Amino acid sequence: MKKILVTGGAGFIGSHLVRLLVKKYPDTLFVNLDKLTYAGNLANLTDIESLPNYEFVKGDIVDEDFIMATFDAYRFDGVIHLAAESHVDRSIASPKEFIMTNIVGTVNLLNAARLYWKDNYDGKRFYHVSTDEVYGSLGDEGKFLETTPYDPRSPYSASKASSDHLVRAYHHTYGLPVVISNCSNNYGPNQFPEKLIPLIINNIRHSKPLPVYGQGTNVRDWLYVEDHAKAIDLIYQKGTDGETYNIGGNNERQNIDIVKTLCRIIDLQLGRPVGESEKLITYVKDRAGHDLRYAIDATKVFETLGWQPEVQFNDGFEKTVAWYLSNEQWLDEVTSGNYLKYYEKMYHDR
Numbered sequence: 001m002k003k004i005l006v007t008g009g010a011g012f013i014g015s016h017l018v019r020l021l022v023k024k025y026p027d028t029l030f031v032n033l034d035k036l037t038y039a040g041n042l043a044n045l046t047d048i049e050s051l052p053n054y055e056f057v058k059g060d061i062v063d064e065d066f067i068m069a070t071f072d073a074y075r076f077d078g079v080i081h082l083a084a085e086s087h088v089d090r091s092i093a094s095p096k097e098f099i100m101t102n103i104v105g106t107v108n109l110l111n112a113a114r115l116y117w118k119d120n121y122d123g124k125r126f127y128h129v130s131t132d133e134v135y136g137s138l139g140d141e142g143k144f145l146e147t148t149p150y151d152p153r154s155p156y157s158a159s160k161a162s163s164d165h166l167v168r169a170y171h172h173t174y175g176l177p178v179v180i181s182n183c184s185n186n187y188g189p190n191q192f193p194e195k196l197i198p199l200i201i202n203n204i205r206h207s208k209p210l211p212v213y214g215q216g217t218n219v220r221d222w223l224y225v226e227d228h229a230k231a232i233d234l235i236y237q238k239g240t241d242g243e244t245y246n247i248g249g250n251n252e253r254q255n256i257d258i259v260k261t262l263c264r265i266i267d268l269q270l271g272r273p274v275g276e277s278e279k280l281i282t283y284v285k286d287r288a289g290h291d292l293r294y295a296i297d298a299t300k301v302f303e304t305l306g307w308q309p310e311v312q313f314n315d316g317f318e319k320t321v322a323w324y325l326s327n328e329q330w331l332d333e334v335t336s337g338n339y340l341k342y343y344e345k346m347y348h349d350r
């Protein structure tokens with residue numbers, strides 16, 4: 001049986017990806033290795049946890065001995081690496097965790113793959129899941145291409161850029177078969193409510209202020225998470241070693257429009273007077289070094305592999321809001337305890 005290691009499979013994107021892979025490839029074993037940080041949640045995976053081709057291993061990719069022992073035990077054929085510290089604001093508050101997990105953790109996985117695959121790279125693949133933030137910030141015009149020079153500007157994006165460079169270096173230096181994808185902002189069910197969309201949904205639910213950084217005019221390019229998972233599957237199966245693929249939704253929105261749209265949809269879904277939730281919008285101090293605009297040119301992955309987003313933004317947005325409103329227990333559990341401390345630290349006095 002083929003064995004594939006997925007790191008970070010209990011997180012937002014990872015859980016959607018693991019669910020897709022485990023169901024689509026019943027003859028491949030998928031091992032989900034995750035530290036279960038605040039962002040990892042096994043409740044995201046209850047529907048697949050008892051399937052015979054799925055295993056969960058709790059562990060830290062920064063622990064080199066543990067990673068080597070796991071490779072020794074399973075002899076993986078492939079790695080799809082998503083485990084990361086992923087939130088920009090947390091990286092601004094404390095960068096070191098990002099350096100450890102995103103850079104050192106990635107190097108530990110690269111070293112293990114290199115060691116266990118060195119005699120025969122045939123059929124092996126190391127897939128690094130990365131972000132469009134490595135390219136920096138755009139003005140009003142243009143889009144990020146795979147050839148756009150790297151210009152990371154937050155500790156998070158600098159750590160992801162560094163890990164991208166290391167993955168490429170292992171390809172060029174040791175011939176390790178790698179692929180990388182750089183994706184724009186994902187949205188959908190199971191996203192931890194530190195990120196804009198679930199945070200705003202949760203606050204509207206509780207009639208709490210809706211914090212919009214700066215003027216709310218920063219632009220992100222939104223993609224439904226299941227479309228990202230499908231792109232990763234396709235690139236893992238059909239991509240070319242050593243190549244990078246940009247993935248995006250071709251769906252740019254200013255933050256303030258996202259927040260107002262959420263207010264409108266939720267007012268309608270909760271039977272509140274339309275306009276009620278918009279009154280909660282509160283402009284707050286901007287994020288330090290806030291990137292103005294991201295936009296992805298996904299022509300390469302479309303022309304070479306045939307991927308394009310399937311979910312229209314309006315449909316994806318309605319589905320997303322409906323999921324959070326009908327999974328209030330999930331939201332309540334992840335927004336209790338440490339989340340309250342996090343929220344106080346990040347938003348008090350802002």
Ligand code: NAD
Pocket residue numbers: 007008009010011012013014033034035036037038039040041059060061062081082083084085086087101105129130131132160182183184185186187192
């Ligand atoms: P997430 O924060 O929701 O999940 C990250 C997962 O990694 C969690 O399950 C967490 O427990 C695990 N993890 C963290 N540190 C670990 C460690 N040291 N060892 C093992 N596991 C660890 O993140 P996400 O939004 O699902 O992002 C997944 C990947 O996709 C990341 O690499 C991120 O950089 C990338 N990405 C995210 C987006 C987005 O919009 N969310 C867009 C493009 C790329």
Ligand code: DAU
Pocket residue numbers: 086087088089130131132133183184185186194195196197199211212213214218219220255287294
């Ligand atoms: O572009 C891909 C990246 O998208 C991923 O690599 C990251 O892992 C992911 O977190 C995301 O980064 P962003 O910083 O763009 O996402 P976030 O949801 O934190 O913020 C989206 C925008 O909304 C951004 O311009 C900041 C703004 N914002 C965010 C929060 C949390 C607010 O205005 N208020 C908020 O409370």
